[in-house]
Amino acid sequence: VTIERDEGEGKYVQIRGTEPRLSNTMIDGVTVPSPETGVRQIKLDTIASDLVDSVEINKTLQANIDADGIGGSVNLVTKTAGEVPTATLYGVGGYTPIIGGRTVDQMGGTVGKRFGESKKIGLLVGGTYDYNGRGINDIEPDPQPNPDGSTKPYYDTMDIRDYVYYRTRWGATASADYKLGEGSNISIRGLFSTFRNWGNKWTYTLQDGTTPKYSQDWRRPNMAVGSLALQGKHVFNSSTINWSVSAGRSRSLSGSGSAKYKWASDKANYSCNNVPGVSVNRPGWTSSCYTPGADDSENPNNYKLSSFAPPTFGQSAQLNLQASASYNRMYHIGTRYGSFEFGGKIRNAHKFDDTYEETFTPNGTTLVSAHPEWDSTFTDPDYYDKSYHVGPVTDYSKVESYVNSNAGLFTPSGGPGLNTTNYDYIERIPAGYVMNTIELASRFRLVTGLRIEATHLSTLSYYDRLNPDGSTTPTVPITAGGDYIDVLPSASLRFAVDKDSDLRVVYGRGLARPDPQDVTAAYGQVDTTNTPIVVSAGNPNLKAEYANNYDILYERSFRNAGLLQAGYFYKEISSPIVSTRFPMTTGPYAGLGYLEVQPSNAGSAHIQGVEFAYQQRMTYLPGALRGAGLSANYSYTTSQIKGLLDRTDTPAMLRQAPNSWNISPTYDTKHFSMRVGMTFDDAMIYQYTGNVGADPAGPIGDNYLYAHYQFDTQASYKLPWGFQVYGYGLNLNNEVFGFYNGSPQYVVQREYYHPTYAGGIRWTSHRE
Numbered sequence: 001v002t003i004e005r006d007e008g009e010g011k012y013v014q015i016r017g018t019e020p021r022l023s024n025t026m027i028d029g030v031t032v033p034s035p036e037t038g039v040r041q042i043k044l045d046t047i048a049s050d051l052v053d054s055v056e057i058n059k060t061l062q063a064n065i066d067a068d069g070i071g072g073s074v075n076l077v078t079k080t081a082g083e084v085p086t087a088t089l090y091g092v093g094g095y096t097p098i099i100g101g102r103t104v105d106q107m108g109g110t111v112g113k114r115f116g117e118s119k120k121i122g123l124l125v126g127g128t129y130d131y132n133g134r135g136i137n138d139i140e141p142d143p144q145p146n147p148d149g150s151t152k153p154y155y156d157t158m159d160i161r162d163y164v165y166y167r168t169r170w171g172a173t174a175s176a177d178y179k180l181g182e183g184s185n186i187s188i189r190g191l192f193s194t195f196r197n198w199g200n201k202w203t204y205t206l207q208d209g210t211t212p213k214y215s216q217d218w219r220r221p222n223m224a225v226g227s228l229a230l231q232g233k234h235v236f237n238s239s240t241i242n243w244s245v246s247a248g249r250s251r252s253l254s255g256s257g258s259a260k261y262k263w264a265s266d267k268a269n270y271s272c273n274n275v276p277g278v279s280v281n282r283p284g285w286t287s288s289c290y291t292p293g294a295d296d297s298e299n300p301n302n303y304k305l306s307s308f309a310p311p312t313f314g315q316s317a318q319l320n321l322q323a324s325a326s327y328n329r330m331y332h333i334g335t336r337y338g339s340f341e342f343g344g345k346i347r348n349a350h351k352f353d354d355t356y357e358e359t360f361t362p363n364g365t366t367l368v369s370a371h372p373e374w375d376s377t378f379t380d381p382d383y384y385d386k387s388y389h390v391g392p393v394t395d396y397s398k399v400e401s402y403v404n405s406n407a408g409l410f411t412p413s414g415g416p417g418l419n420t421t422n423y424d425y426i427e428r429i430p431a432g433y434v435m436n437t438i439e440l441a442s443r444f445r446l447v448t449g450l451r452i453e454a455t456h457l458s459t460l461s462y463y464d465r466l467n468p469d470g471s472t473t474p475t476v477p478i479t480a481g482g483d484y485i486d487v488l489p490s491a492s493l494r495f496a497v498d499k500d501s502d503l504r505v506v507y508g509r510g511l512a513r514p515d516p517q518d519v520t521a522a523y524g525q526v527d528t529t530n531t532p533i534v535v536s537a538g539n540p541n542l543k544a545e546y547a548n549n550y551d552i553l554y555e556r557s558f559r560n561a562g563l564l565q566a567g568y569f570y571k572e573i574s575s576p577i578v579s580t581r582f583p584m585t586t587g588p589y590a591g592l593g594y595l596e597v598q599p600s601n602a603g604s605a606h607i608q609g610v611e612f613a614y615q616q617r618m619t620y621l622p623g624a625l626r627g628a629g630l631s632a633n634y635s636y637t638t639s640q641i642k643g644l645l646d647r648t649d650t651p652a653m654l655r656q657a658p659n660s661w662n663i664s665p666t667y668d669t670k671h672f673s674m675r676v677g678m679t680f681d682d683a684m685i686y687q688y689t690g691n692v693g694a695d696p697a698g699p700i701g702d703n704y705l706y707a708h709y710q711f712d713t714q715a716s717y718k719l720p721w722g723f724q725v726y727g728y729g730l731n732l733n734n735e736v737f738g739f740y741n742g743s744p745q746y747v748v749q750r751e752y753y754h755p756t757y758a759g760g761i762r763w764t765s766h767r768e
Helices: 396-405 623-627
Strands: 002-006 009-014 023-027 052-058 072-078 086-096 102-115 121-132 135-144 154-181 184-207 210-219 222-236 239-253 256-263 274-279 282-285 303-309 315-333 336-353 358-362 410-414 423-441 444-466 472-498 501-512 534-536 545-558 562-574 577-583 595-601 604-617 628-642 659-668 672-681 684-687 703-705 708-718 723-730 737-741 747-752 756-764
Touching: 002 672, 009 023, 102 756, 135 282, 154 274, 154 282, 210 396, 256 396, 303 396, 623 628
Parallel strands: 023 072, 534 595
Antiparallel strands: 002 009, 052 072, 086 102, 086 756, 102 121, 121 154, 135 154, 135 747, 154 184, 184 210, 184 222, 210 256, 222 239, 239 315, 256 303, 274 282, 303 358, 315 336, 336 423, 358 410, 423 444, 444 472, 472 501, 501 545, 545 562, 562 604, 577 595, 604 628, 628 659, 659 672, 672 708, 684 703, 703 737, 708 723, 723 756, 737 747
8 A cells, every 4th residue: 555645745545556546535434525626536635634543444345345446445534532531732843945944834632532421422523734835846848759869868848847835734523422332323423624735836948949938827726525424333132233324525616827928029049958967867958048148048028928817716526425224144054153244325426517717818018027016036046956947936916916907908718607627427326235254164254245336427518519610619518428237246265274374365346437537528628738738538438447356365463463464466457447648630629739638448457466564563572672663565566458549569557566665663662652664666657658659668658657765754752741742754865756758767757845854742631
């Protein structure tokens, strides 16, 4: 189990080398929708981590688990009141040495208690707030075949990007439960968390042999997720009834605005060229790109405002309503005991996107040099270890004030109304299952089950139709959808090798339904920031993909809290959903040199791997060594996909890392505790290019995520009267994040965040 990171924080869960889309994330058993516009997987950085008590991982499927977990399922369990009253308060402060220094702040608390003589009633409430002042130094080159015919990296453009983020998260959780009797209870749990991923981005774009560009983004996305679950468990002799009624909602407000600038004058003799850099990872550019003077790429006199756009209006939101019930009966046949369980569940998901954009284009030439009031005081003299530098930048809010005060000098476009990014999506899934568990012999346990899921899908989206006379009919509606039923068997056999170890063999069939964005919009958003321009297109005919999952797992427990696991897994996948990029030859953008990104079903695929895990506390060692411990795991996976559009080869599956490992030495005494975290994910394919006959290791080969190794640590010390001091260091090795095409030398993106150091104090009313 690994975390896919982006912008310096954990974003998605990946299980067993499968892409995040193939795993299901829940909160207290409630399938929570993603706050992002078009995907299913939930952004973990949206959820304030202190609201979560524990994380449950299921890597295999059985009949009483939702089938949409080919990779696995993740359940975030919120806090509930324990037998001992608790009150906890904490505060943290930290620092990141980037862009002149960025700060981190966090505070929160939890209060919980059980009431009554028998402590039947439990109440708990908690809240948290954190601020993450993140900075990012980022370069984004565009590798192309070298004009001299060699394999030396050559770039026709490169973005020099500097980000300043003001990320804030706050959230609250609450629970109440009532014990009806031994093993029986009713509870209600709720969680709400919001994430404002606000920030600024400044970009200078150098172009080989031609004039540069400059732009600024004003990022104001506001995301939130919430869940509410009413659950009950009732035990009657040998029978158990479980039921749940729940809701999960997410939403994303606003988005990004921009101010874009073009070269203001005709300079046919402008000289700026790509040359070899100080290293293969840092492309070089001739000194003329930066030489102060009339042709300086960072001289404000050389730029004019070409367009201004406020942040996106409207919202994207999804509501999941869910209800489930199950009945379990214990039985015995002779001396063999077992249980029989059946149940049902229905989930209705409704997602929509009603966002729209506005753009204001100057009617005449609006020179930056004519508006010194737009200047920003921001500087970053140490950008990218001074390998590159960021010149003078503008202040978005000041440009916005000018545009609003001089509306007559601009021509607006866009605005309220339907557009090709809007859609309405309804997915209804009723399901039922039966499952039986039986002790076959003294050492064998067999679990068999059958789950049936019916899917109803209905979508409404829009596209711009190109008419025979060359005109365009905007926002033509298109509907899609359908119904299908899936029969999903599962079986698990456990053999107790001895009293401390067992062997399990598991089979389960699962599925992965397409993302909402993949089945909506005939022609979606046009990204003009890429060269060539990229058009994202949906595929209303996209089908779900299926997997037969086979697992073998050996597990042995040791004394002193020790555990060894070793396993092998194989996933046989049909109709895998993939995204490819290829030149557009049909539709309204044919012949313009645009690239289309579209999801499709490939022929088949498989992924297999071995995994090992080891945990041990060394309490048997003498003296101070008794506090040592180790937690480590490793997996090796390999995969292959067949039937890709415009491809005759069989590459690995998307986002499948061959080698992944986590190593965490620990040390614990009565007062002191320390953890060291070392994590590694191998390079993996992020997107197929779809280039026919392209050199797979060349500059237009498949797009890869770089391998990622990160070193973190944390420590705490208990003080009298319930106080505890603690500190942590994250990304202490300043690991790079980025992408490349074909081979690591063909850089597409490399960004750095620098380490983060923080410390704080916690107070709790009782000893944990």
